[in-house]
């Protein structure tokens with residue numbers, strides 16, 4: 277069982293002056309049970325790819341199969357296959373709309389036609405999972421919560437659907453370090469304990485190294501590499517080309533290059549990378 281993305285091309289605003297090829301012949305297979313990270317610079321096509329995985333977008337060329345079913349066909353099997361994917365958008369809290377937390381989380385399960393008892397059970401479980409006390413929060417308006425709590429409500433709404441494949445588009449964007457660590461732990465638990473297949477967009481190489489067993493790197497709509505994290509990180513050129521080093525490290529490397537020098541960086545963490553650059557320059561007798 278897997279998600280198969282075959283030769284997918286997506287062009288926004290085709291045949292207009294704003295035409296943009298967001299995905300260019302992308303193929304990858306995401307195996308059930310895996311934890312896949314999708315990395316790449318801003319505008320490289322990550323969100324577009326995520327929206328193809330749950331059928332929100334239709335490929336201009338190519339196809340997406342989930343567990344062997346073409347999800348872009350208009351039939352019952354394709355509808356069911358699309359439902360096995362839960363997509364958490366970037367800044368999902370912007371999509372909350374119901375008047376209470378419990379109604380918002382119940383929205384998806386209700387659409388699935390589940391019984392009232394089952395819906396209540398799922399809302400409770402999902403709230404417990406994201407550590408929001410059911411009794412305390414169920415009747416609150418989502419809009420009186422903090423940003424981090426709103427994000428948790430939005431994620432609970434998808435978890436309550438119990439998707440087989442959970443797609444998260446930069447789930448920790450804009451969260452403070454504590455909330456971020458907490459959320460990543462939860463996602464890890466969904467993978468290890470609940471056996472969900474996770475596909476997560478992330479810019480953070482340290483998070484990717486800790487969590488993912490496969491990494492796909494996108495660059496200008498193309499899939500550059502799709503492999504185990506150590507194999508991907510060992511490919512320094514792809515990491516550099518895809519803009520995946522910390523901005524400060526990229527800027528320093530550019531300045532060094534402008535002075536006619538070249539330095540290799542073999543670590544991803546910012547502080548270690550900066551130390552490595554300084555050591556390398558000092559070894560060459562350059563005072564810095």
Ligand SMILES: Nc1ncnc2c1ncn2[C@@H]1O[C@H](COP(=O)(O)OP(=O)(O)OP(=O)(O)O)[C@@H](O)[C@H]1O
Pocket residue numbers: 288289296297298316317318319320321322323324325
């Ligand atoms: N609805 C749209 N209409 C036109 N162009 C779009 C649309 N959505 C995205 N694009 C363009 O397609 C390209 C890929 O965008 P996408 O959002 O998939 O990239 P991304 O890697 O997710 O970026 P980010 O990291 O900033 O979220 C970008 O050049 C973007 O400007």
